[in-house]
Amino acid sequence: MTDNSVVTECDLPEAPDKVWKALTVPRLLAAWLPDAVNSEILAAEPNRLLRYRWPGREEDRDERGRTLESVVTFELTGTESGGTHLRVVHRLVMAASSNILAFRGRGRKPVTSASSVLKCAA
Amino acid sequence: MIEADVFRTLADPTRRAVFERLCRREMSVSELKAGFAISQPAISQHLAALRGAGLVCERREGRFAYYRAEPEGLAPLIDWVDRYRLFWPERLEKLKTVLKDMEP
Numbered sequence: 575m576t577d578n579s580v581v582t583e584c585d586l587p588e589a590p591d592k593v594w595k596a597l598t599v600p601r602l603l604a605a606w607l608p609d610a611v612n613s614e615i616l617a618a619e620p621n622r623l624l625r626y627r628w629p630g631r632e633e634d635r636d637e638r639g640r641t642l643e644s645v646v647t648f649e650l651t652g653t654e655s656g657g658t659h660l661r662v663v664h665r666l667v668m669a670a671s672s673n674i675l676a677f678r679g680r681g682r683k684p685v686t687s688a689s690s691v692l693k694c695a696a
Numbered sequence: 697m698i699e700a701d702v703f704r705t706l707a708d709p710t711r712r713a714v715f716e717r718l719c720r721r722e723m724s725v726s727e728l729k730a731g732f733a734i735s736q737p738a739i740s741q742h743l744a745a746l747r748g749a750g751l752v753c754e755r756r757e758g759r760f761a762y763y764r765a766e767p768e769g770l771a772p773l774i775d776w777v778d779r780y781r782l783f784w785p786e787r788l789e790k791l792k793t794v795l796k797d798m799e800p
Contacts (some may be wrong), residue, residue, distance in 0.1 A: 586792065592795060602798065606790035
């Protein structure tokens, strides 16, 4: 466990350029990830990497309208079979040095891992 | 403790820094103040907010008060992780459908 993030990975039969379209064409994105349609894009390298600022939920905002920031990064890697390995990293942005969730592991109750890598079948 | 309270409390960078210092060990207000360029009343205010959110607890010893982080208070952040551990696999299933329906 290294940071405040959720990592989800999956292998897709489609090539990276097609997956890239599903991530960036608003009409296609809206069909599976409507939350991201109006989100700020923080980084984009066609067919390789895309980073969105993830909209926080309204109820998480503080009295000054701030919310705990989180960022989603999609990493696309071409596979030998012509498909795409997609890695989604959703990171809760805290203070630069902070690893607040790691602390929980030192608490009284044993806690396994807050961060996680999930695999889903293609 | 509801999730929004912990999120709101930790949204403040100074409060987060206070919490992180108290994760390392128990401290008095004056020990805590040493690491920050803010006044003791300001530190006390942050401590009150952190205690209110269940993230810090206080121990009194005579005239002195000591503070330490309360790891159980982080449960809402664990919930955040749990929520997105379910969310992303569901969304990727939808993505697979979208990809199959796309023109070549």
